[in-house]
Amino acid sequence: MKSRAILIRSYGGPEVLELAEIDVPLPGPGEVQIHHTAIGLNFADTYYRTGLYKPAGGLPFVAGSEGAGTVVAVGEGVDDFRIGDRVAYPNNDGAYCDYRNIRASALVALPDDIPFEVAAAMMTKGMTVEFLLNRTYQVGPETVLLWHAAAGGVGLIACQWAKALGATVIGTAGSADKVKLALEHGCDHVINYREEDFAARVKELTAGKGVDVVYDSVGKDTFPMSLDCLKPRGLWVTFGNASGPVEPLAPLVLLQKGSLFMTRPTLGHYIATRQELNKCAEALFAIVRGNKVVINVNQTYPLADAARAHADLEARRTSGTTLLIP
Incomplete structure (x- = not known):
């Protein structure tokens, strides 16, 4: 054929x-x-x-x-x-x-x-969201999270799903139209990263505490500021490189910024068996x-x-x- x-x-x-x-x-x-x-x-x-x-x-x-x-x-x-x-x-x-x-x-x-x-x-976007919200970090009513590219294909699914799980959802987006779209799809707050310092704004929105988890598919342009958005012992989930690969990270930086955790997951490892x-x-x-x-x-x-x-x-x-x- x-x-x-x-x-x-x-x-x-x-x-x-x-x-x-x-x-x-x-x-x-x-x-x-x-x-x-x-x-x-x-x-x-x-x-x-x-x-x-x-x-x-x-x-x-x-x-x-x-x-x-x-x-x-x-x-x-x-x-x-x-x-x-x-x-x-x-x-x-x-x-x-x-x-x-x-x-x-x-x-x-x-x-x-x-x-x-x-x-x-x-399929790929939604199943990625499933493992990120349910298995990479178990999001629930007590979770405060930051999702970069909240108006993107993965982001619109993720923010709705996270809101359904009861989380407080902070998103970032790059235009007024995209900010509006993200707010209509689950975000409690959306930061226009072209106009605001998103790390400073996250600290303001969380009364200085930071978020439990940052989901980052942007990569180079949001690093290392994503780490500054986390509370002590928070998790940075870097799962994409839309703006380019993240620079090498010295483990000591994670200590200095609050004993942080980081992971670089991919869908294939979460659906490796027929059952999964x-x-x-x-x-x-x-x-x-x-x-x-x-x-x-x-x-x-x-x-x-x-x-x-x-x-x-x-x-x-x-x-x-x-x-x-x-």
């Missing part, structure tokens, strides 16, 4: 994203073949494009890591899925295409009441079905316009979630 796909043959800017036609063989043992209805765009996709993250199979490779669609063929030994099943997946290289083969163990069954577009918009994958997905589906988290698909692009989508994402011209439509 032939499929359109977005190939990366060399690392670089959005211009290296090439629309091409590739061969998709019949699925092998343990695999299924799916036809995408919608594909999620994640900031991590830009890291693979630039070479900050390296794909397992090297160059060239098909970009993307998240999608939703329908099973169209089933390989030997697959018992969990049949032709016609609705499925979705997070965190699996090779998503920017019409058709693909994928390990059945990487898929989750998509409930009939969750549209493909919503699934593609939330299903449990994480079930928690995400439940909170969306309960209307406690609304998934915002604010931009869609044709698959062929993946380069434009990347450029807009990196220029911070997007909010909420962005989809590519085959």
Whole structure:
């Protein structure tokens, strides 16, 4: 079978994203073949494009890591899925295409009441939020947290979810429109980091105490100020590099700033088993079905316009979630 796909043959800017036609063989043992209805765009996709993250199979490779669609063929030994099943997946290289083969163990069954577009918009982002709020740090009614990029795709999900858990949610955003959007989606306070010193403002909002946990996917531009937002023995969760990688950190700095903790988690380590994958997905589906988290698909692009989508994402011209439509 032939499929359109977005190939990366060399690392670089959005211009290296090439629309091409590739061969998709019949699925092998343990695999299924799916036809995408919608594909999620994640900031991590830009890291693979630039070479900050390296794909397992090297160059060239098909970009993307998240999608939703329908099973169209089933390989030997697959018992969990049949032709016609609705499925979705997070965190699996090779998503920017019409058709693909994928390990059945990487898929989750998509409930009939969750549209493909919503699934593609939330699998990686929503499952990331699940492990960050429930397992990296257990957020609850007593928690005061800071979430950077609160109006981004992960941020809008996270702030709603954290508010549903009873937390006090402080966000940062880079424009008046994004501040308003974050306030409408769970934040108690939002700091425009282009106009205010966010560390000083956090201390003001917390009467000098600081927050329990900082969730930071921005990286270079928010370091080391994120550490100054924490109370003693607080946790800094650095889980992305939107502005560039964080500089090396001497452990002594954590002592000096209050015996702080830090972690650099990634979704793959939290859904490494079938049981963990299903449990994480079930928690995400439940909170969306309960209307406690609304998934915002604010931009869609044709698959062929993946380069434009990347450029807009990196220029911070997007909010909420962005989809590519085959």
